[in-house]
Each structure stands twice: as C-alpha cells, then as structure tokens.
Amino acid sequence: MAAGGERFMSFRLTPEQQALQEKARALAREHIAPKAAHWDRTEEYPWENVERLVEAGFMGMTIPREYGGPGHSLHDALLVVEEMAKVCGITGRIVVEGNMGAIGLLMRYGSEELKRRYAPWVLQGDKPAICISELEAGSDATAMQTTAVKQDGHWVLNGSKSWITGGGISRIHLIFARLSENGLEQGIGALLVEKDAPGLELGRRAHMMGLRGIPETELHFRDCHVPAENLVAMGFGKLMSGYNAQRVGAGTVALGVAQGAYELALDFARERRQFDRPIGEFQGLRWMLADMRVKLDAARLLLHRAAVDLHANGFPDRELAAIAKVYASETAIQISNDALQVYGARGYSRDFPLERMVRDARMFTIGGGTAQTLRNVIGDAILGSKVSQRREG
Numbered sequence: 001m002a003a004g005g006e007r008f009m010s011f012r013l014t015p016e017q018q019a020l021q022e023k024a025r026a027l028a029r030e031h032i033a034p035k036a037a038h039w040d041r042t043e044e045y046p047w048e049n050v051e052r053l054v055e056a057g058f059m060g061m062t063i064p065r066e067y068g069g070p071g072h073s074l075h076d077a078l079l080v081v082e083e084m085a086k087v088c089g090i091t092g093r094i095v096v097e098g099n100m101g102a103i104g105l106l107m108r109y110g111s112e113e114l115k116r117r118y119a120p121w122v123l124q125g126d127k128p129a130i131c132i133s134e135l136e137a138g139s140d141a142t143a144m145q146t147t148a149v150k151q152d153g154h155w156v157l158n159g160s161k162s163w164i165t166g167g168g169i170s171r172i173h174l175i176f177a178r179l180s181e182n183g184l185e186q187g188i189g190a191l192l193v194e195k196d197a198p199g200l201e202l203g204r205r206a207h208m209m210g211l212r213g214i215p216e217t218e219l220h221f222r223d224c225h226v227p228a229e230n231l232v233a234m235g236f237g238k239l240m241s242g243y244n245a246q247r248v249g250a251g252t253v254a255l256g257v258a259q260g261a262y263e264l265a266l267d268f269a270r271e272r273r274q275f276d277r278p279i280g281e282f283q284g285l286r287w288m289l290a291d292m293r294v295k296l297d298a299a300r301l302l303l304h305r306a307a308v309d310l311h312a313n314g315f316p317d318r319e320l321a322a323i324a325k326v327y328a329s330e331t332a333i334q335i336s337n338d339a340l341q342v343y344g345a346r347g348y349s350r351d352f353p354l355e356r357m358v359r360d361a362r363m364f365t366i367g368g369g370t371a372q373t374l375r376n377v378i379g380d381a382i383l384g385s386k387v388s389q390r391r392e393g
C-alpha cells in the first residue's frame with residue numbers, strides 16, 4: 001500500500017491557509033484575470049504578473065527560511081496555484097515552477113553554495129526550467145542522449161532538449177544528462193546551468209495549442225562548460241522523486257482551470273434564460289454542473305492528499321502523485337469542455353474565456369508524464385511489476 005493510502009486524513013485548511021488562499025484569490029481577481037486573454041493572444045510572457053507574484057511572496061514560497069524564503073509547505077503553494085490557474089493557466093504554471101520541480105530538487109539535494117546562490121533568483125521572480133525531454137526521449141526519458149563529461153573541474157554538456165517550458169525566459173535550468181567521468185558512465189544526473197552559459201543556445205519555439213504565454217522551446221548544448229559543483233543530484237529515481245511535486249503542481253493547474261471554467265458555467269446557468277427560465281433549471285445542465293462539482297472535489301482531495309502525505313525526502317509519493325495527476329488532468333478536459341457547452345455560442349467564441357480554458361486544460365494529460373505513463377506507474381505500484389521501470393518522463 002502506498003504511503004498514507006490507508007490513513008484517515010483531514011483536509012480542512014488552517015486559518016493561515018484560508019488567509020493565504022484569500023490573498024491569492026484577491027490578487028488573481030484584481031490583477032491576473034484582466035489580462036489573461038492578452039497573454040494568450042500575444043503569446044508574451046506575463047512579466048507584470050511575475051512582479052505581482054514576487055510582491056505577494058508567491059515565488060519561492062516553499063524555499064526554507066534559512067535561504068531567505070517564507071518556508072511554506074507544498075500544500076500551501078497548491079492553494080495559490082489553484083487560485084491563479086482559475087483565471088490564468090500560465091500564471092498557475094509559473095507558481096508551480098517557481099516552487100516545485102527544479103527549485104524543489106535544488107533545495108533538497110543541492111549544495112549549500114548552490115542553494116545560497118540561486119534561491120534569491122527565484123525569490124526575485126525567476127521560474128527555473130526543468131529540462132528532461134528530448135525529441136527521441138519523451139515518455140521513455142532514460143533514453144536521453146544528452147551527455148555531460150567531467151573534464152578539468154567542469155561538466156561538458158552536449159545534446160538537445162525539447163519542449164522546455166520557459167526556455168529563453170528562465171535564468172536557471174536544471175538539465176538532466178548522462179554523466180561520465182574518466183570514461184566511466186555514472187548514470188543520469190541533473191546539472192544547474194545558467195541562461196547565459198557559453199555553449200547553451202536557444203532553439204526553436206514551438207507553436208502550442210494553449211498555455212501560450214510561456215514559451216516551449218528547444219535548448220542546444222554544444223560543449224557547454226558547467227562548473228563541477230553545479231551537479232545537483234545523481235540518479236534518475238532520486239531526481240524523479242522530486243519531480244512528483246511538480247506533477248502534483250501540474251495537476252493543480254489543471255484543477256484550477258477546471259474550477260474557473262465551472263464557476264463561469266455556474267454563473268451563466270443562473271443568468272442565461274431560454275424558454276422563459278434560467279437554463280440552470282433544465283435537468284440536463286443541472287446534472288452536468290453537479291457532475292463537475294463532484295469531480296472537482298475528488299480531484300482536489302487527491303491532489304491535497306498527495307501534497308500533505310510526503311515521504312521523508314519531503315516529496316510526494318510517486319503513486320499518489322500519479323493518481324492525482326491522472327484524475328485531475330482528465331477531469332479538467334471534461335469539465336472545461338462541459339463548461340463551454342453550457343455557455344453555448346459564447347463558449348466557442350474567442351471573445352469569452354472558455355475556449356482558451358479548453359485549450360489550456362488539454363495539455364495536462366501530456367506534459368509532466370502522460371496519462372498513459374502515469375497509469376503505468378500506478379500499474380507497477382498495484383501489480384508489483386515494472387512496466388514503467390522508473391523511466392517515465
């Protein structure tokens with residue numbers, strides 16, 4: 001049985017968490033929502049939202065106090081992620097990557113010097129990029145071909161990464177690569193590489209369906225020299241354990257988008273009149289909205305369970321994170337689609353937010369481990385076999 005699966009857990013928020021949630025909600029409503037369509041249309045990175053997030057203390061909020069952060073829990077950060085994603089998916093993703101993924105791995109496994117150097121960058125608004133995928137190594141991440149060879153006090157990186165969220169924007173990159181030293185393979189490790197490191201070149205930006213305000217780019221490494229001390233951690237399994245936090249974060253962006261879509265549909269169902277009555281009185285729509293409510297609650301409970309029931313290393317359980325992300329991501333696709341249906345022609349119109357939300361929600365069964373890969377993880381856990389072989393990207 002996975003950690004905590006058998007325990008009774010209460011998900012009642014503390015007064016401090018309720019205050020945090022309310023603060024995030026107010027920021028999202030007043031400052032993030034009004035320009036969400038703008039970032040989607042222009043595909044520009046929302047730097048002004050980042051400034052707001054920094055002011056509010058939401059970038060690096062999980063960084064411990066001894067490194068200058070406020071030391072919030074993963075659970076706290078998820079509350080903020082959901083509020084941002086309700087109105088603007090990309091802002092939710094920025095909060096995820098400003099608190100989980102690469103920064104989580106750095107703060108857990110990085111050297112004292114690396115933590116002291118880079119934690120302030122995140123607190124000042126950098127969203128670190130986590131760089132695992134390659135064109136020929138997606139779900140099968142351990143097939144990656146990027147290499148780092150140790151030479152004269154440096155790791156020399158060569159290879160290419162694809163679909164990197166924030167490529168060209170992020171100042172910190174955590175690059176997964178096959179390490180070798182003295183001609184001997186050391187396995188997969190993660191190196192911290194700065195944006196302007198010589199030998200790091202920005203490649204093509206992909207044109208994505210949704211979440212358009214953050215670039216997804218290729219990165220190329222040509223004899224990119226990285227100081228030896230920038231090695232954050234070795235071992236794919238260990239690195240992926242930290243990635244479980246990002247999975248729970250990604251699932252929470254999906255949840256937030258779905259919650260936002262549901263709230264729009266609910267208001268519309270109350271106000272829109274056809275056949276001399278609010279459309280929310282028609283049973284077909286009442287049940288649709290009731291189903292949305294049920295699924296949102298279930299997704300949130302699964303995500304919060306994964307976020308509170310952590311392993312000793314401070315990261316979520318792999319199986320619980322996979323369960324939560326599969327459910328939240330698939331549910332978000334259904335709910336945003338149903339919400340668009342409730343909105344009728346307005347839902348399909350680019351003058352209203354739902355078509356953007358449908359496009360945004362579609363991503364989360366792919367990025368950060370596909371729904372199939374995560375089912376392999378769950379299958380391994382329940383059957384004891386090794387289909388996923390801890391290789392999942």
Ligand code: FAD
Binds near residue numbers: 165211367
């Ligand atoms: P493939 O692995 O080629 O899979 C294709 C299809 O086959 C999928 O449906 C998959 O589920 C299925 N499949 C593959 N293997 C199996 C199997 N064993 N059993 C059943 N079905 C299987 N990567 C990063 O490293 N950093 C990032 O910041 C990042 N950001 C991203 C942002 C976005 C918006 C997107 C869309 C992707 C991002 N990715 C990032 C890449 C993402 O992690 C990969 O897309 C993902 O791991 C899947 O890889 P793939 O796209 O190559 O699909």
